[in-house]
């Protein structure tokens with residue numbers, strides 16, 4: 622019963638925001654902690670892997686056919702493998718998903734501490750794109766917006782713990798194989814990545 626290390630290797634820049642901007646300069650800022658280090662939220666990681674696992678079950682016909690979380694109906698009696706891992710309205714799942722941090726988190730932390738500007742953020746890139754009108758699906762003139770991205774070479778790492786047995790780990794792995802994207806704006810080419818899961822020793826705290 623070891624934990625899984627999650628390694629996200631991107632092939633394009635990624636945006637994962639909080640919905641907040643930076644002053645009036647960046648409309649969509651990257652999610653950062655109080656030290657200014659960009660990271661991917663554990664809740665979003667769980668959401669992606671849950672989606673992947675559900676897709677895997679639907680594609681292969683595995684799992685409890687009575688359990689249809691996508692339709693708002695989960696297991697009635699004993700939780701199935703999917704509900705054991707990801708939880709259901711009847712109970713929390715076993716798996717605990719950490720935030721994913723850059724391998725170079727120290728660099729981001731030090732760089733952030735050295736920047737005195739409240740606006741400039743360490744290590745990000747700002748892309749300006751045209752806004753698309755959702756209704757007409759056409760470009761809106763004079764509606765540019767800016768999005769902070771982290772470059773593709775930054776590798777993010779997190780972990781999944783919670784005393785998962787082999788079958789439970791396997792479900793997460795199968796789901797991860799079906800995923801190739803994290804964060805916003807895949808239609809604009811952002812966030813393409815590989816989800817690598819590596820078994821690792823659990824820390825003393827677990």
Ligand SMILES: [Zn+2]
Pocket residue numbers: 685688695696700701702703704705709
């Ligand atoms: Zn279930």
